[in-house]
Amino acid sequence: xxxxxxxxxxxxxxxxxxxxxxxxxxxxxxxxxxxxxxxxxxxxxxxxxxxxxxxxxxxxxxxxxxxxxxxxxxxxxxxxxxxxxxxxxxxxxxxxxxxxxxxxxxxxxxxxxxxxxxxxxxxxxxxxxxxxxxxxxxxxxxxxxxxxxxxxxxxxxxxxxxxxxxxxxxxxxxxxxxxxxxxxxxxxxxxxxxxxxxxxxxxxxxxxxxxxxxxxxxxxxxxxxxxxxxxxxxxxxxxxxxxxxxxxxxxxxxxxxxxxxxxxxxxxxxxxxxxx
Ligand code: C2E
Ligand code: CA
Ligand code: CA
Ligand code: CA
Numbered sequence: 001x002x003x004x005x006x007x008x009x010x011x012x013x014x015x016x017x018x019x020x021x022x023x024x025x026x027x028x029x030x031x032x033x034x035x036x037x038x039x040x041x042x043x044x045x046x047x048x049x050x051x052x053x054x055x056x057x058x059x060x061x062x063x064x065x066x067x068x069x070x071x072x073x074x075x076x077x078x079x080x081x082x083x084x085x086x087x088x089x090x091x092x093x094x095x096x097x098x099x100x101x102x103x104x105x106x107x108x109x110x111x112x113x114x115x116x117x118x119x120x121x122x123x124x125x126x127x128x129x130x131x132x133x134x135x136x137x138x139x140x141x142x143x144x145x146x147x148x149x150x151x152x153x154x155x156x157x158x159x160x161x162x163x164x165x166x167x168x169x170x171x172x173x174x175x176x177x178x179x180x181x182x183x184x185x186x187x188x189x190x191x192x193x194x195x196x197x198x199x200x201x202x203x204x205x206x207x208x209x210x211x212x213x214x215x216x217x218x219x220x221x222x223x224x225x226x227x228x229x230x231x232x233x234x235x236x237x238x239x240x241x242x243x244x245x246x247x248x249x250x251x252x253x254x255x256x257x258x259x260x261x262x263x264x265x266x267x268x269x270x271x272x273x274x275x276x
Contacts, residue, residue, distance in 0.1 A: 027080045030066045036086075036093040040064050042101070043260035046269070047112060047231055047253045050245050053275050057110035057144065059253065060098040061260045062090075078116065087118045088125055095129065099136035101263040106270060112144045112174065117151025120162035130169060140170035146197060147173065149181040160191055167192045174231065179219060188226060196223050200234020200254070207239050217247055224248070238276050 005012040034040075044058035064072045081087040095113060102111055119125050133140055145166060152159040163173050174195035175187060179202055188196075198219055205212040216232070223230035235241050235254030244252060256276055258269065 023076070024080060026069060027072060027076055028084060030068050030072075031077060031080055031084065031086055034064075034066065036090055037096075039066060040090065040094060040097075042094060042097050042263065044101070044263060044266060045253060045260040046258050046273075047251055048257045048275070049250060050241065050252055050275060051250050055109055055270065055273060056251055057112045058105070058266065059112040059146070059260075060094065060101075060114070062094055062114075082116055082118050085118075087116045088122065091115060091119045091125075092128060092132065095132055099132065099138055101266075102136070102138055102142070104267065109270075110142045110144055110172075111138075112146055114176070115145045115147055117147065117154060117159060120147065120152070120159045121155060123162070126162050126165050129166070133169065133171075141172075144172035144174050144195065146176040148176045149178075149187050152187065152191065153181070156187075156190065164192045167194070172229075174229075179215070185222075188222075188228070193228065195229040195231060197231045197233055203232055203234045203236075203240055203244075203254075206243055207237070213243075216244070220248055241276065 005015045041063050042060045043063055044060055046055045047057040047059060048054075049056040062074045062078075064074070064077050066072055078087070081090050098111055098113055102109075119129075133143065145163075147159075147163070167173055172194040173192060174197050175191070175193050176197045177199045178196045180199045181187075187193075196219065198216065202212060202216050202219070206216055220230060229251065230249060231251040231253060232244055232249050233253045235244065235252045235256050237256060240254075241252060241256055261269065
C-alpha cells in the first residue's frame with residue numbers, strides 16, 4: 001500500500017487502524033469459540049535469586065495456539081479477553097494449569113502469576129481463586145500475583161479490597177511493569193503489595209547511560225525503604241546482571257538466565273542451573 005498510503009500520512013494511520021480493528025475482530029471471534037483448557041498453555045520463565053544462586057520462582061506466561069489463527073501473542077489476546085469478559089474463565093483455566101505444574105517443583109520455588117485488573121473487579125472471582133488454591137494443596141506463601149498499575153487505576157477501591165483479600169491468604173502481590181505508569185509512587189503505599197517488578201525499559205541502557213542507572217538505583221532504594229522485594233525484569237547481558245547485583249538487586253529475570261520454557265523442561269533446568 002506504499003503508493004496510496006505513504007508512511008506517516010493520515011491515510012497510512014487510518015489504514016493501520018483499520019488493519020488493527022480487523023485483526024482484533026478476528027481474535028475476538030476465535031476467542032469466543034476457543035476451548036480455553038485445550039488451546040491455551042503456559043510457558044515458565046525463572047526469576048533468579050542471584051545471592052543464593054538458585055531459582056526463586058517461575059513466572060507463568062500464557063500462549064495461545066488457535067486452530068484458525070495459529071499462535072497469537074498475549075499482548076493481542078489479553079486485551080480482547082478483557083474487553084469481552086472472557087478473561088475471568090481464561091485466568092482460572094491458566095491458574096489451574098499453573099498450580100498443577102507446581103506439583104513437581106522443588107518446595108522452595110514459588111509461582112508468579114499474572115492477574116488482570118478485571119480479575120480483581122469481581123468478588124466471586126477472588127472466591128474462585130481462593131478455592132482453586134485451597135484445592136491444589138499448594139501453600140499460598142508460594143504464590144505471587146502480578147498486577148499492573150494501569151489496570152488498577154480504573155477502580156482502586158475494588159482492586160485494593162481484592163488484593164487485600166488475597167494478601168490475607170498469604171500470597172504475595174507484585175506491582176508489575178513498575179515505573180511505566182502515570183503515578184507508580186501513589187500506588188505503592190495505597191495498595192497491599194509486597195513486591196515491585198521493575199520494567200525492562202529501565203534496564204536496557206544501565207551499562208551505557210548514567211540517567212538510567214540513577215533511576216534504577218532510586219527504585220531499588222525505594223523498595224528497600226518500603227521493605228518491598230524487588231525483581232528486575234529484562235536482564236539480557238552478564239554486564240547488566242553484575243551491575244544490578246552490585247547495586248543490591250537480588251532477584252532478576254530475563255533472557256540471560258532463560259527464555260520462557262514449557263513446564264516439562266523445568267526439572268532439567270533446575271538440575272543444571274548455575275548463575276551465568
Ligand atoms: P509481562 O508480565 O511484563 O511479562 C514479561 C514479558 O517480557 C514476557 O512476554 C516475556 O517473555 C518477556 N521477556 C522476559 N525476559 C525478557 C528479556 O530478557 N528481554 C525481552 N525483550 N523480553 C523478555 P510475553 O510472554 O509475550 O507476555 C507479554 C505480556 O502479556 C506480559 O508482560 C503480560 O502483561 C501479558 N501476559 C502474559 N501472560 C499472561 C497471563 O497469563 N495473564 C495475563 N493477565 N497477562 C499475561
Ligand atoms: Ca508479569
Ligand atoms: Ca513486567
Ligand atoms: Ca509488560
